[in-house]
Amino acid sequence: MTYHTKLNHLGMNRISISKKKKQQSPQIEGSGSGMATITVTRENKLSLFPLLSLLCFTSIFILLSQFKNTSSSSSINTFSSIHTFQIDNKNNNFASCDYSHGKWIYDDSRVSRYDNTCKEIFKGWNCIKGNKSNGLELAKWRWKPNGCNDLTQFDPLHFLNDYTHTSIGFVGDSLNRNMFVSLFCTLRSSISDGQVKKWRPAGADRGFTFLTYNLTIAYHRTNLLARYGRWSASENGGALESFGFKEGYRVDVDVPDSTWARAASFHDILIFNTGHWWWAPSKFDPVKSPMLFFKKGEPVIPPLRPDQGLDMVLEHMISYVEERARPGAVKIFRTQSPRHFEGGDWDQGGSCQRDRPISAEQVEELFSVKNNGTNVEVRLVNEHLVKALKGSGFDILNITHLSEFRADAHPASAGGKKHDDCMHWCLPGITDTWNDLFVEHLNSIKHRS
Ligand SMILES: *[C@@H]1O[C@H](CO)[C@@H](O)[C@H](O)[C@H]1NC(C)=O
Ligand SMILES: *[C@@H]1O[C@H](CO)[C@@H](O)[C@H](O)[C@H]1NC(C)=O
Ligand SMILES: *[C@@H]1O[C@H](CO)[C@@H](O)[C@H](O)[C@H]1NC(C)=O
Ligand SMILES: *[C@@H]1O[C@H](CO)[C@@H](O)[C@H](O)[C@H]1NC(C)=O
Numbered sequence: 001m002t003y004h005t006k007l008n009h010l011g012m013n014r015i016s017i018s019k020k021k022k023q024q025s026p027q028i029e030g031s032g033s034g035m036a037t038i039t040v041t042r043e044n045k046l047s048l049f050p051l052l053s054l055l056c057f058t059s060i061f062i063l064l065s066q067f068k069n070t071s072s073s074s075s076i077n078t079f080s081s082i083h084t085f086q087i088d089n090k091n092n093n094f095a096s097c098d099y100s101h102g103k104w105i106y107d108d109s110r111v112s113r114y115d116n117t118c119k120e121i122f123k124g125w126n127c128i129k130g131n132k133s134n135g136l137e138l139a140k141w142r143w144k145p146n147g148c149n150d151l152t153q154f155d156p157l158h159f160l161n162d163y164t165h166t167s168i169g170f171v172g173d174s175l176n177r178n179m180f181v182s183l184f185c186t187l188r189s190s191i192s193d194g195q196v197k198k199w200r201p202a203g204a205d206r207g208f209t210f211l212t213y214n215l216t217i218a219y220h221r222t223n224l225l226a227r228y229g230r231w232s233a234s235e236n237g238g239a240l241e242s243f244g245f246k247e248g249y250r251v252d253v254d255v256p257d258s259t260w261a262r263a264a265s266f267h268d269i270l271i272f273n274t275g276h277w278w279w280a281p282s283k284f285d286p287v288k289s290p291m292l293f294f295k296k297g298e299p300v301i302p303p304l305r306p307d308q309g310l311d312m313v314l315e316h317m318i319s320y321v322e323e324r325a326r327p328g329a330v331k332i333f334r335t336q337s338p339r340h341f342e343g344g345d346w347d348q349g350g351s352c353q354r355d356r357p358i359s360a361e362q363v364e365e366l367f368s369v370k371n372n373g374t375n376v377e378v379r380l381v382n383e384h385l386v387k388a389l390k391g392s393g394f395d396i397l398n399i400t401h402l403s404e405f406r407a408d409a410h411p412a413s414a415g416g417k418k419h420d421d422c423m424h425w426c427l428p429g430i431t432d433t434w435n436d437l438f439v440e441h442l443n444s445i446k447h448r449s
Helices: 003-010 012-021 026-030 034-043 045-063 081-085 156-162 174-188 306-324 360-367 377-389 400-404 430-448
Strands: 102-106 141-145 166-172 196-199 206-210 215-221 226-232 247-256 269-272 291-295 330-334 395-397
Touching: 156 174, 156 430, 166 174, 174 206, 174 215, 174 269, 174 430, 226 306, 247 306, 269 306, 291 306, 306 377, 330 430, 360 400, 377 395, 377 400, 395 430, 400 430
Parallel strands: 166 215, 166 269, 247 291, 269 330, 330 395
Antiparallel strands: 102 141, 196 206, 206 215, 226 247
C-alpha cells in the first residue's frame, strides 16, 4: 500500500490544499513537509490555520505506519534528571524521589481542572465529546511514584502567580501540542474570560498570553527539529546522484526549522520533543523518498541511516539552543510518548480497546526492545535522546514509563477516524499528568536557586 492510498483514506482536505499550492510537484501531496506547510501558511495565514492544524494531526497519525527499528538493544540509562538534579537539596522531596517510576491508582474523588468545553482541544482528542466509554474516568487515575509523595495536580492560579513575566515554548510534533493544549486548558480554567490574548509568538503555530500575569505559552510545530524539504537528482550529477538517489528529502542537520528558530532566544522555558517522524517509512521511504542528510549545505557522504541522522540533528539542535537561549533559561527535553497498537500497526487493524491501565508485565511485553513489537520505537528513541543530551544543559522530562501503562488513554475509535488513534492522548487525560511533572520540575529549579 503506498503512502498516497493511505492518505486518501484519511486526508482528503490535505490533498486538495496541496494540489492548489504545488501543482508542479505531485509528491508534495503526501509530504506534510514542514517547509511546504510554512509556505502555505504564509500565503494564507488566517483561513488555512485551523485546517493546517488538522493536517498536522492527520499526517502524524498516518506517517507512523510501520514504525519498526533495527538498532541495538543496549539498555537505557536509568536516570531521571529530576532525581539527579536535586540530589544536593536534602529538604526537597525531589532529592529522594524518582517520579518516573511508580503505579497508577484509581481515585474516584479526583476531578479534572478543565472539561471537554475547552476550545483548544482538537476534535479527535476530545474523548468525552467523542463518547469514549471511559472518557470521563481517564482523569481519575493518579500517578503514585515509588518511594515519594504523590504527584499532586498543580494549582493553575498559583502557577500563574508564580510564573508572571514568563514565556514557555513547546517545540516539537503533535504530541507536544497535545501537552501544550493540556497546559492551556488547565490555566484557562482558573481565570475569567477576556484575559487571554491569542497570538503567534516568534513564529509559533499557536500561542496565548495570560494578560494579567504576562505569562505566555506557545506551540512551535516541527517534525524533525531540523529543516527539511523535497530533493530531486540534478541532471548534472553530484555526490548523492552517484549513489543512485533520484528523489528524497533533504534534511539540513545544522539548520533548525524556521517554525522555531527564533523560539530558542524568545522563551524563558523551552520544552522539546522529536521522535515520531523518524523512521516513518510511509513518508521517508528508504527507497522512494529517503532522508538525505546535508551539513553546511553539502550532502553528508557516505549517506546516513535515519537513526544516524537523528544523532547528528540532535547534536546540532542542542548546541543551537545552548548558544542562543536566554541567560538562565530552562531547557527541557521530553522523552518519547508511547503508542499502544495491539494486534497490528495502525494500518493493519491495530487497536487499543482498553478501559484501564495495563499491568507492568503487559508493559514489558509491549515495549521491551528485546520483543521488537509494534511499538518498540519508544524506548529506541529514548536511547538516542539520552546519548545526545548527556553533558548538555538540558534536563530530561521522563514521561515514557508512566505513559506506557496507559493503553486506555488514547482516543482509539473515538478519534473519529477509520483507524484507531493509539498514539495521541485524550484530553482531559494523561498529558495533564505530564504537566504536573513539568510544573513540579520547574518549581524544584525555582526553589533551588
Ligand atoms: C523487528 O521487527 C521488524 C518487523 O516487524 C523487522 O523488520 C526487524 O528486522 C526486527 N528487528 C530486530 C532487531 O529483530
Ligand atoms: C525513564 O524512567 C524509566 C522508569 O524509571 C526508566 O526505566 C527509563 O530508563 C527512563 N528513561 C530515560 C530516558 O531517562
Ligand atoms: C455522543 O452521544 C450523544 C448522545 O447519545 C450523541 O448525541 C452524539 O452524536 C454522540 N457523539 C458522537 C461523536 O458519536
Ligand atoms: C512580559 O514578559 C516577558 C517575558 O516573557 C518580558 O520580556 C516582558 O518585559 C514582560 N512585559 C512586561 C510589560 O512586564
